[in-house]
Amino acid sequence: MIKKNTPADDVLCHGKKCDRKNHCCKMGSGFLIKDDLDKIAEFLKISVDSLKDIRLDAVEMFNTTLHKPKLDKKKGKHYGPCTFFDGKGCSIHEVKPLGCKVGNCSEHGEKLHLWFMLNHFLNDEDPESIRQYATYLKSGGKTLDGGELKNIVKDETLLNKILNFEILR
Ligand code: SF4
Numbered sequence: 001m002i003k004k005n006t007p008a009d010d011v012l013c014h015g016k017k018c019d020r021k022n023h024c025c026k027m028g029s030g031f032l033i034k035d036d037l038d039k040i041a042e043f044l045k046i047s048v049d050s051l052k053d054i055r056l057d058a059v060e061m062f063n064t065t066l067h068k069p070k071l072d073k074k075k076g077k078h079y080g081p082c083t084f085f086d087g088k089g090c091s092i093h094e095v096k097p098l099g100c101k102v103g104n105c106s107e108h109g110e111k112l113h114l115w116f117m118l119n120h121f122l123n124d125e126d127p128e129s130i131r132q133y134a135t136y137l138k139s140g141g142k143t144l145d146g147g148e149l150k151n152i153v154k155d156e157t158l159l160n161k162i163l164n165f166e167i168l169r
Pocket of ligand 1: 024025028029030069082083084085086089090091092093096097100
């Protein structure tokens with residue numbers, strides 16, 4: 001069972017169970033974490049800034065901004081092949097983003113997506129991130145075991161202060 005605190009290595013084992021033959025790479029791309037930026041830039045022999053400018057899009061969630069490979073979208077479509085998909089496979093396979101390794105199309109797809117969200121977008125050290133996450137939960141957003149607000153901020157007094165905007169940053 002995948003929980004918020006399931007170790008990344010265990011999560012990656014679930015993500016490997018994918019036999020959809022690059023379906024994700026033809027329709028979208030996965031998020032990078034900080035280490036991925038450095039590794040992919042080095043692999044492509046370009047600077048991190050150039051990588052961000054030329055090959056990646058920035059996406060914000062819960063007051064955290066991460067990057068993902070651009071998509072070659074056809075006019076009027078919201079999806080398309082990843083900029084690193086070469087028609088047969090991933091051209092940066094050796095350094096592919098964590099979001100791609102975790103995957104989201106296996107039988108555990110939704111839970112894998114939630115695990116990534118809880119561990120890489122939600123920032124328990126950022127009150128604004130916690131407030132936005134609280135709003136997400138209030139509006140019916142899904143989470144995993146361990147992703148309840150009382151587990152993200154264990155000090156109830158502190159949590160209330162954050163939610164009441166008594167602590168801004
Ligand atoms: S980076 Fe590679 S694995 Fe990830 S979506 Fe693009 S082609 Fe697929």
